[in-house]
Amino acid sequence: MQNSKPPRSVPKRRDSSLSHAYAVIMAGGSGTRFWPLSRRKRPKQLLEVFGRDTLLEQTAARIRSLIPPERTYVFTSELVRDEVARRLPGIPSQQIVAEPAARNTAPCIGLAAHEILRRDPEGILIVLPSDHVIRKPDAFRRALRSACQRASRQGVTVLLGLKPNQPHTGYGYVELGSREESPDGQEIYKVTQFTEKPSLAQAKEYVVSGRYLWNGGMFIWRASTVIRHFETCQPKMARALAKIASTGGVGSPNMLRRLYPRLEKISIDYALIEKIPDVFTVAVDMGWSDVGSWSVAYELNPKDRNGNVRPARSLCVDSHGNMIVSPDKFVVTVGVRDLAIIDTGDALLVSALGRSQDVGKAVKEMEEQGRDDLL
């Protein structure tokens, strides 16, 4: 039976904090874990193997109903800027910024804060990485609304805290302090401590205790707060950022190209977050995954009746649980199980899916062998 009633139109809640919110999508990353599909010129966030769209497009689509494209910025690298712009035609071109050099997240967020402050003295930055999957976008958006309200107060930093489902040793953890009142029922806590990449024993304790969340790198804070924290914690970088801003900021590519590469290469976590007071977290289960290896990508894709993710042009005989990517070539498998088979124009990877987190190591070895043509 079809439900023919149209969905009731719910009047949007007025939310003044959201009207000052600016999305800052970080799309400058490069990684090796999805080699050979991912390359320097085609980073993970631009791959089409995590569902229908690229992770970048998914990130932009996820916030579109909260923040209009005119208030969305994307920071990426010069190598892929054109491709990013092609993927996100709604976002004004001058808001897709190519960093002249990879300096990790701190310089980039500082630059964004200046740009947004220039436009809107009450502007709030919503910093969003673009290399993860969020299976429950509604939960994400509810948490984000709540975070924006909380962060609209001067001096406060809010991060989205992810409820951990396994003792992952590769993430950062935040320890929860006292719980705050939240008018919309979201769980908001004061953060009392940060731990980067704990031991397995530590991570297990964290998960069992229920008092720790993963730091997913999503930060919400006023532009003015960001700049003040830079002045306190990173005075040298703060001065350089102010100079860039005074000479045109992101609107002055030549100046950017001269000054930006001299900034210290440091993450926002080390540069500010772990040093500043008044950090809060909205605890949320949003079905987050950082899609760290081919085995995670395998989980995200539809499968044939033998559990194979595979292209139409393939034939799998007695083969089960394989992840096959081959845009151009016909693939035949016989009697194989739980493999990642990734074929590209100039390189082929065959990995045990359970070992696919080690693909990065292989790529590192190729780098040492001077195989830059394949990276």
Place this chain on the structure above:
Amino acid sequence: MQNSKPPRSVPKRRDSSLSHAYAVIMAGGSGTRFWPLSRRKRPKQLLEVFGRDTLLEQTAARIRSLIPPERTYVFTSELVRDEVARRLPGIPSQQIVAEPAARNTAPCIGLAAHEILRRDPEGILIVLPSDHVIRKPDAFRRALRSACQRASRQGVTVLLGLKPNQPHTGYGYVELGSREESPDGQEIYKVTQFTEKPSLAQAKEYVVSGRYLWNGGMFIWRASTVIRHFETCQPKMARALAKIASTGGVGSPNMLRRLYPRLEKISIDYALIEKIPDVFTVAVDMGWSDVGSWSVAYELNPKDRNGNVRPARSLCVDSHGNMIVSPDKFVVTVGVRDLAIIDTGDALLVSALGRSQDVGKAVKEMEEQGRDDLL
């Protein structure tokens, strides 16, 4: 220490039977077990994955010291004739014969017999398939000399009998009767019975009994004997072959193209060998292998210290016992074991090495799906 003494030159034994011997190399076969490297246009005998040269070149090189190129014929298909000629530059072009249609081995051997009889009334055919490996070529050549002497007598057929090392159910077996005297100490027996593709139980009995050999398809007999047997056992084909011979034989491609495709498609074993009297065998351990699957090809190739057969442009991390063929593409493996990874321009195979005899089945399925472009 190096042995600086030159090898002593041994005067060649005069052997009148060898001076009438003609090699007839059968290179018309096509198969699917080495897909995707082998194709209709590139059969197994033209692949370069069984050691330094192709199996065809190995076959020709193996007999060169006994039979000069002027007395060597190659029968192949029109599809690959040019490639065969390119691989065997020493053999006169008119002796590389393209069969206008695949008619199995009987018509081809009949045609060869007429051609050789025309040149030499005492001519002896040495019929040699070109799709196997012989690891002990000296043993092969000793057996061949002995077989030639025995076959120089009118009416006698000699086949090289391979000492079986496993109860293979895919081969033909010959049963040994009384042993003959042989001046050079070779084991020559009368053949009393033929069995094609026995059951496993039968094959096991055969191997244990020591009274059976594999029929490797290598036949030695006078041209006149071959033709007489055709007249007795296959009178219709004998007449057709005589007609082809009288109109120019292999030297008359147009006539060949008209008449040859009408000949019955039948193997020499069924057409003659199993029906005629006076069949003898020289029993020999020549390290023979028919190289029936990628796992056999794996055994024939040099390996790295982890037992991988792989190209220079590859990186194997925690990977063992794999057979990797990739003429063009860089290959990385991580944590995989005992796989055949065969990459070509338009198709990729990943198979468990132990299942590689099933590659033919997969190819058959592709044929049914109409993927002729890949066959």
